[in-house]
Amino acid sequence: MAKYGRILLKLSGESLMGGQQYGIDVNRLNSYAEQIKSVADMGVQISIVIGGGNIFRGLSGASKGYDRVKGDQMGMLATVINSLALSSALVAIGQKARVLTAIRMEPIGEIYSKWKAIESMENGEVVILSCGTGNPFFTTDTGSSLRGIEIEADVMLKGTRVDGVYTADPEKDPSAVKFESISYDEVYSRGLKVMDMTATVMCKENNLPIVVFDMDTPGNLERLMNGENIGTYVHA
Ligand code: UDP
Structure with a gap:
């Protein structure tokens, strides 16, 4: 039996780049999809929030002269591109997946609600929550903590390329x-x-523990579900 019944997995847009400088590395995408499916096969309910930094970030856009709000909206649209790519990779390997959007944009995805997300997870679908919070001046980290709290996840798993939290940047x-x-x-x-x-304050105030772990090593997500002590556990 898996350690967690319901998880919110945060994947950064940047990690989707793999070895590339920009965009989506298909090998990395497929490796993530395989890992996610293996955990879904264990019966874990999964919602995922993906960043957009591999395509666009509002803050760096602003430094180049873009209006910050428009730049953030571009960043949110970037998360939709990544979400569609991941859902497509999941479906291709036989894992049901559904994209919900924080900003209305049917037919790309239905508008997010807590109830839709939970219903989909209970039906065995992996739910991909795109557009972060739907608001400028936020990040997908904050989107993850918000959604993790809303959907009553047992834990927020922050998959990165580093294997945990260090005293300094390793x-x-x-x-x-x-x-x-x-x-x-x-x-x-x-x-x-x-x-x-x-994001950290929201998790603290709502008692959502975080595990920061290396998502780029295949098998790590499954190891976490099997109760192995990998990554760093952030708690009250
Ligand atoms: N963004 C936003 N509101 C949100 C989430 C994201 O405006 O609730 C925008 C913001 O411009 C951000 C970009 O989307 O820079 C991409 O998200 P993020 O930087 O969190 O992606 P990551 O670093 O995880 O790749």
């Missing part, structure tokens, strides 16, 4: 040490960039 500082677990408050007081602060 890609820059070789002396950085990994935390097995850490409290929300310590994340804040140490100024660690696990997720953006709004």
Whole structure:
């Protein structure tokens, strides 16, 4: 029996790039789809929020002169592109999947509601929640914590290319040490960039634990469901 009954999985847009500089690496996409299906096959209910940083970020657009709100809307549309790609990859391997959108855009996807998401998960569909929160000035990290809380997920799993939370950025500082677990408050007081602060505070206030783990190593998602102690557990 899986450790968690219902999960909210956050995948960054950037990780979808794989070895590329931009866009979607099909091998990475398919590897994610396989991992997600293997966990769905265990009976875990799964909702996924994907970022859009592999295509567009509102903040970097603003630095180039785009209006911030329009830039953020472009970023949200980027999450829709990634969501459609993932749902297509899942369906191709026989996993039912459904994209819901925080901004109305039928027929691309139905508008999100908590009830639709839960009903779909209960019917064995993987639900992909696109457009983040649907509002500018937010991120998909915040979208993930919001949706994770709404759909009553047992945990929010933040899949990244790093295998957990470190005292410093391990890609820059070789002396950085990994935390097995850490409290929300310590994340804040140490100024660690696990997720953006709004997202972390929302998880704290609503008691949604986070596991930060390396999603790029195939099998890790299944290991987490089997109760293996990988990644970093962020808790109250
Ligand atoms: N975005 C937004 N509101 C949201 C979620 C995302 O405006 O609720 C925009 C924002 O411009 C962001 C972009 O979409 O930069 C892509 O999301 P994010 O940067 O979180 O993607 P990731 O870093 O995970 O690839």
